Amino acid sequence: MMTPLILPIFLPHLGCRQHCLFCNQKATATEVPSPQSVREFIEASLRHFSSRPGERERQVAFYGGSFTAMSLEDQVSYLKEVQPFLSSGRIDSIRLSTRPDALNEETLATLKKYGVKTVEIGVQSMLDEVLILSKRGHGANDSASAILRLKHWGFEVGVHLMIGLPGDTCDYFLRSLDRIVDLRPDFVRIHPTLVLRGAPLEELWRNGEYSPLSLDEAIQSLKKGMLKLEKASLPLARIGLQPTKELEEHLVAGPFHPALHQLVDSAIFHDMAEDLLRNHPNGSKPVFVCHPKDLSNLKGQRNENLQRLKNRFKLSDIFIFSHKDVGRGDLGLQTKEGEVLIERKWLD
Ligand code: SF4
Incomplete structure (x- = not known):
């Protein structure tokens, strides 16, 4: 199956209810685009992509915040801008990333109505103690419930997991994966925890209260996780964050490597x-x-x-x-x- 061609629109921290310990979305993008600028961005991206061969599915993706934790009105104002492209067939569907505890039935019905196909949720860990230490503000059961309800509504479900969070171990990570395998999302992404400038974790690291995984420790954990997913025939969409100029500028410590998957x-x-x-x-x-x-x-x-x-x-x-x-x-x-x-x- 060919991976879709993704047109990413970053909405840094939009909808976020609190600041998760490890996160600084400014390391991905600095400005929040307005709903009105979305149409322009898609037009420009399509012009860029139109010369490329192949029949890959085209998805507009809203990344970088907690999309469904915004007010329903704000969600619709972004989703509406994509509708002309869906009607004309120039875009096939929409994907977005969000928190597992921000997916009530009304929200799911709205996403369906506006052509959202794929929902990626930040699960990070299925161990409550790790989630508490990471200041996620939700529990593992919220994630399990979100995956099951998204599947029930017919969405394609992606799960983001992290390794090396405070309180996490390789064994905890593998236990998290076991629970995720049982829940059968459509794909998984795994990111090693990095210390980013401006993220609350930076202060813990500077005070000596947090040590990131070494690159070798990360590779050993990821190796075990990858084999588990292979055995379960659960696709691994990506390992590690996309290397970008912003990420390089914000990276303070941690197991970053541009070719981590390899x-x-x-x-x-x-x-x-x-x-x-x-x-x-x-x-x-x-x-x-x-x-x-x-x-x-x-x-x-x-x-x-x-x-x-x-x-x-x-x-x-x-x-x-x-x-x-x-x-x-x-x-x-x-x-x-x-x-x-x-x-x-x-x-x-
Ligand atoms: S991890 Fe997600 S929910 Fe937490 S602050 Fe970052 S974007 Fe917001």
Whole structure:
């Protein structure tokens, strides 16, 4: 399935009832566009996109605040501006992000009426103690109820989770994921907690009351989470925040990496290669087989995976054949007899 072409409109902190500990939406965008400027923005974006090939679904997305926590009147004033584009077929649908405790039945009926297809909710954790420490102002049961009610109304549901919040652990994160898997949203996004300038968390960090995850700790947690989602066939839409100029300017500390998803994929491939070599020692020049699109995942950034495997197993060389008949995410190791042993980590 092709991912939609998203035209993002950022409404920093609009509708927010309090300031969550980790958040500073100014790190994403600084100005709040008025409803009237939305139409102009969509026109300009469509002009930019019209030259691109493909038939991807086009969605206008309202991100960066708590859309459904605004007054119904304000919500409608933004949604109305998209209606001419929906009627003419130049835009297919609308998506928005919001809080799980701001989705009453009247709101859901309004979103349906105005062509909203996808609702992404900031769940962050399914552990109440983590939510309290993060000053979220809602509980895990609000999130569970929101997911179920959104599904009941026929919306596509996205869930945002975070790792490394105050009071969180890798085990808590995996327990949160288990609950989310049971609730079956349509996709999940996972963001490591970053210390952003201007977010309340910055002060805790400066006082030594909060330590962010290291990049390696984040990768280890994300690796476990990603395998869990793969096993449950629950799509992972994104890992980590989009690298932007604003984010770079506001980033103070934390496990940020512009290619975090790829680092996690590489860590999984490293583990698979290690398992294969440990269980099937086969000389000092092993031959791996993978899909062409997994080649860089197997090698790792700057060939780091290959170097670590060479050191660990005292290999003089590693050969890799890539072939499109190998499944994405699978890794093969050729035996002396020419047979290929396949490791499929998430199907263990
Ligand atoms: S995390 Fe969401 S609800 Fe909390 S302050 Fe940021 S935009 Fe508002």
